[in-house]
Amino acid sequence: MSKFRKKGKKSQPAVNTAALPDIVFMLLFFFMVTTTMRETTLKVENKIPFATEIEKLERKSLVSYIYIGKPIKELQPVFGTAPRIQLNDAFKTKEDIFQFVEMERDERDEAERNLITWSLKVDQKTEMGIVTDVKQELRKANALKINYSTKKTDKILN
Amino acid sequence: MAKREISEINAGSMADIAFLLLIFFLVTTTMDTDTGLIRKLPPPPEDLTEPPPPIKQRNIFEILVNANDQLLVEGEYMQVTELREKAKEFIKSDVGNPNMPEFKEEQIDGLGLYPVSKQIISLQNDNGTSYDMYIKVQNELVAAYNELRNEFAQQKFGKTYQELTQQAAASETAEQQLDAVKKVYPQRISEAEPKKVGGTN
Numbered sequence: 001m002s003k004f005r006k007k008g009k010k011s012q013p014a015v016n017t018a019a020l021p022d023i024v025f026m027l028l029f030f031f032m033v034t035t036t037m038r039e040t041t042l043k044v045e046n047k048i049p050f051a052t053e054i055e056k057l058e059r060k061s062l063v064s065y066i067y068i069g070k071p072i073k074e075l076q077p078v079f080g081t082a083p084r085i086q087l088n089d090a091f092k093t094k095e096d097i098f099q100f101v102e103m104e105r106d107e108r109d110e111a112e113r114n115l116i117t118w119s120l121k122v123d124q125k126t127e128m129g130i131v132t133d134v135k136q137e138l139r140k141a142n143a144l145k146i147n148y149s150t151k152k153t154d155k156i157l158n
Numbered sequence: 159m160a161k162r163e164i165s166e167i168n169a170g171s172m173a174d175i176a177f178l179l180l181i182f183f184l185v186t187t188t189m190d191t192d193t194g195l196i197r198k199l200p201p202p203p204e205d206l207t208e209p210p211p212p213i214k215q216r217n218i219f220e221i222l223v224n225a226n227d228q229l230l231v232e233g234e235y236m237q238v239t240e241l242r243e244k245a246k247e248f249i250k251s252d253v254g255n256p257n258m259p260e261f262k263e264e265q266i267d268g269l270g271l272y273p274v275s276k277q278i279i280s281l282q283n284d285n286g287t288s289y290d291m292y293i294k295v296q297n298e299l300v301a302a303y304n305e306l307r308n309e310f311a312q313q314k315f316g317k318t319y320q321e322l323t324q325q326a327a328a329s330e331t332a333e334q335q336l337d338a339v340k341k342v343y344p345q346r347i348s349e350a351e352p353k354k355v356g357g358t359n
Contacts, residue, residue, distance in 0.1 A: 024173055024176035024177055025176050028183065031183045032183055035188060054194055124289055124293075126288070126289045129286065131289055135199060145198060147195065148194050149193070
């Protein structure tokens with residue numbers, strides 16, 4: 001009956017994990033290439049509306065963002081609930097937009113300065129008053145190519 | 159001197175380091191590309207030496223949005239869902255109808271002289287209108303133009319408007335066709351300076 005005797009205490013060999021770093025590095029490079037750095041921390045509530053007829057913004061380096069909305073909950077005790085404009089990382093007023101436009105232009109190559117798209121990320125509950133003010137300021141600064149940031153949806157509900 | 163054997167470096171923690179980096183990049187980066195409705199603002203107002211030429215009432219499609227997000231289209235109360243059809247009807251126009259926009263013959267590459275309607279859509283909103291509503295109206299108007307362009311492109315060139323835009327970068331004929339379609343139905347949305355149209359704020 002030696003045939004059925006338990007063969008010693010032979011444990012299974014450990015799984016070879018030598019290739020694991022390679023796999024993870026591959027993932028890492030994938031994410032490094034396909035994503036871009038988060039540039040701003042949002043200080044305003046930003047639930048952007050939906051639309052059906054949207055277009056994709058092609059070159060991310062040529063897009064500057066303007067955020068408009070209510071300050072987030074943590075900041076409401078200090079800044080109140082009236083909608084505000086956020087440029088880069090700080091709350092600004094509409095008078096600062098002109099300067100912001102100039103600064104953003106200076107950061108780009110001369111040939112590309114007129115190709116900048118100004119993306120308005122506006123919370124859907126905001127009233128148009130402040131948005132119109134911003135648009136008028138952009139016009140004054142000759143920043144005419146704008147984009148109303150919206151998400152894709154299939155059907156607009158009334 | 160006996161050669162000392164160099165022991166192999168332990169690479170067991172390599173995976174951990176790589177994971178750490180991976181997680182760092184996952185957290186600090188975003189992947190979402192921005193999408194939206196692309197618009198062009200009119201250039202800053204210059205000192206007007208002469209008033210702009212008057213536009214006939216029949217060429218204007220008037221949309222008012224008040225602070226309660228209600229729509230008044232050409233003097234009629236309307237729902238957003240009805241706007242697209244109405245706008246399409248107007249943009250397309252009708253040769254015999256005196257209430258619809260006039261036509262003007264224009265030279266278009268690839269089509270020759272073609273009657274283009276002189277339509278203008280005028281949009282006016284209140285300071286209290288919600289942004290959500292504003293985008294809905296804008297979206298419906300863009301949709302109306304896109305649908306008309308699509309119909310025209312299919313009828314004339316046998317391609318959808320979307321196909322044309324995709325092919326325009328690669329092929330010259332597609333680019334010309336796209337230009338022609340855009341010229342036949344030019345997007346003319348004019349936004350009036352905001353006023354208090356009414357409703358509570």
